[in-house]
Amino acid sequence: MNSHTFRLPAAVLLATGAVALLTAPPAFATGGGATGGEGKAGAVVLRAGLDVGLLNTVHVPLKTTLNEVSAPATAEKTALTVTLDGVEGNKPVSVLRADVATSKATADKTRAEAEANLAKASVHVPGLPLLSLIEVEKVTSKAVCEAGKKPVASANVLGTVTALGKKVTLSAGGPTKVDVPGVGRIDLELSGTETTSTTAAAAALRLKIAVNPLNLNVAKVDGEIVLAEAHCESPAGAAPSSAPPANPDIKPQTATGTGTGSATSGGTTGANLAETGGGSLTPYVAGGALTLLAIGGGALLLTRRGRAS
Numbered sequence: 001m002n003s004h005t006f007r008l009p010a011a012v013l014l015a016t017g018a019v020a021l022l023t024a025p026p027a028f029a030t031g032g033g034a035t036g037g038e039g040k041a042g043a044v045v046l047r048a049g050l051d052v053g054l055l056n057t058v059h060v061p062l063k064t065t066l067n068e069v070s071a072p073a074t075a076e077k078t079a080l081t082v083t084l085d086g087v088e089g090n091k092p093v094s095v096l097r098a099d100v101a102t103s104k105a106t107a108d109k110t111r112a113e114a115e116a117n118l119a120k121a122s123v124h125v126p127g128l129p130l131l132s133l134i135e136v137e138k139v140t141s142k143a144v145c146e147a148g149k150k151p152v153a154s155a156n157v158l159g160t161v162t163a164l165g166k167k168v169t170l171s172a173g174g175p176t177k178v179d180v181p182g183v184g185r186i187d188l189e190l191s192g193t194e195t196t197s198t199t200a201a202a203a204a205l206r207l208k209i210a211v212n213p214l215n216l217n218v219a220k221v222d223g224e225i226v227l228a229e230a231h232c233e234s235p236a237g238a239a240p241s242s243a244p245p246a247n248p249d250i251k252p253q254t255a256t257g258t259g260t261g262s263a264t265s266g267g268t269t270g271a272n273l274a275e276t277g278g279g280s281l282t283p284y285v286a287g288g289a290l291t292l293l294a295i296g297g298g299a300l301l302l303t304r305r306g307r308a309s
Contacts (some may be wrong), residue, residue, distance in 0.1 A: 039145055042105050043231075045067040046225065046228075049061075050209065055217050070105055071106050084126060087126045087127070088126055093125075100119035111145070121135070121136050128211065133163070133209065134162065135161070136159070139204035141155045150197070164180045166178055170188060175208070186209055
């Protein structure tokens with residue numbers, strides 16, 4: 001399978017209408033992070049902005065987001081539908097079918113993270129119930145904003161991509177155009193990633209659509225669909241420091257005894273001996289004192305005898 005990691009200018013992401021964080025006030029875009037201390041994060045598996053023109057000249061907007069979450073939240077669905085009046089016999093239009101369609105966002109005071117994943121997914125538009133607009137094996141987007149670190153964003157398209165029944169090869173150099181006579185045209189573009197000092201955003205695929213089904217009361221469908229987008233904003237707090245504190249709490253080392261007693265009792269015994277004068281040299285000192293005392297006594301006795309004689 002093929003994997004693409006790509007980066008395009010911020011204008012491309014903003015043109016999708018997918019990344020709200022990159023249009024935040026300048027104070028958020030250049031520093032400080034989110035207000036309130038905690039970060040911000042959000043993800044969505046599909047965002048659609050379509051104009052559905054009916055044969056009776058009525059135009060019906062189809063604007064929807066599927067599995068959209070804002071931190072902290074998760075969403076998991078595999079069959080996502082919308083309903084448009086007067087389209088396909090007033091039956092629900094299954095915009096997205098997928099084996100996996102998940103979006104997840106988490107945020108706290110140290111980290112904000114969002115991701116969106118689609119696997120074995122097919123996208124449909126009104127008027128083309130039997131023909132997939134696009135089929136993808138797997139698309140993912142992820143954005144991580146950690147306090148004190150540069151935000152990171154990634155978007156990948158894995159495996160094969162089929163548009164209007166044709167297998168296509170996508171390129172980071174520009175849009176891939178798929179034109180099917182009698183059906184319509186799609187411009188597929190690897191959307192890209194964008195990061196600032198405090199924000200990150202990613203979107204896997206962007207589709208510009210112009211199809212003419214001419215059936216099921218649908219004359220034309222124009223607009224844009226974005227698959228798998230994620231965005232985040234860094235928390236306001238500083239990142240946790242791995243350096244030791246400036247004034248470490250140093251506790252004195254406790255002596256360890258070699259006998260059966262504990263270290264504490266050994267230390268206490270030594271202190272008591274010092275206080276009372278007891279110790280291993282005490283017998284020698286006492287013996288020396290007695291010897292000197294005996295010598296002095298003998299000398300005194302001899303002196304007295306000499307005087308008496």
